[in-house]
Amino acid sequence: MTDAASPASESVSPTGRDASRRGTILVINGPNLNLLGTREPEKYGTSTLADVERLAATAAEAHGFDVECVQSNHEGVLLDVIHAARANAVGIVLNAGAFTHTSVALRDALAAVQLPAVEVHITNVHQREEFRHHSYLSPVCAAVIVGAGVFGYKLAIDYLAEAL
Numbered sequence: 001m002t003d004a005a006s007p008a009s010e011s012v013s014p015t016g017r018d019a020s021r022r023g024t025i026l027v028i029n030g031p032n033l034n035l036l037g038t039r040e041p042e043k044y045g046t047s048t049l050a051d052v053e054r055l056a057a058t059a060a061e062a063h064g065f066d067v068e069c070v071q072s073n074h075e076g077v078l079l080d081v082i083h084a085a086r087a088n089a090v091g092i093v094l095n096a097g098a099f100t101h102t103s104v105a106l107r108d109a110l111a112a113v114q115l116p117a118v119e120v121h122i123t124n125v126h127q128r129e130e131f132r133h134h135s136y137l138s139p140v141c142a143a144v145i146v147g148a149g150v151f152g153y154k155l156a157i158d159y160l161a162e163a164l
């Protein structure tokens with residue numbers, strides 16, 4: 001039933017949230033990814049971090065999600081952002097950079113928040129050094145996308161839009 005005070009075309013729920021939106025997807029980039037587009041273009045391409053964040057926002061918007069983008073070079077900051085996602089987000093896209101291969105703490109945080117997460121790597125880590133073949137994060141992620149370049153971020157959001 002439509003409340004006489006609110007037009008039928010609006011979809012604001014009794015909680016005050018806009019029910020026509022599907023929530024926020026958190027896009028997290030880890031160490032050194034602030035350098036995207038400025039160094040090693042042969043490896044990481046020419047898109048900047050700002051380009052990646054715009055691409056993510058456009059993909060999320062197309063599916064009715066909002067997006068929050070965070071980049072940090074500090075593991076503790078990434079942990080805090082993942083913890084906060086429990087209250088703020090419905091899903092996570094994460095390129096943890098080199099922390100992927102080292103961080104039990106990030107894995108524990110992802111497992112603790114119990115949100116669907118997609119691990120993204122711009123490069124095909126399996127074609128690179130042996131130490132990049134292992135991810136502490138993959139076992140606690142719903143999906144893993146590697147080697148698709150920055151397009152992987154869009155694929156991750158498309159996946160979450162299907163899964164959520």
Ligand code: CA2
Pocket residue numbers: 031032033035036037038039040044095096097098099100120121122123124125132
């Ligand atoms: O392929 C990926 O996305 C990586 O997560 C990138 C990390 C690397 O440690 C992972 O093994 C795979 C490195 C990010 C460094 O980003 C830069 C971007 C431009 C220039 C220099 C570094």
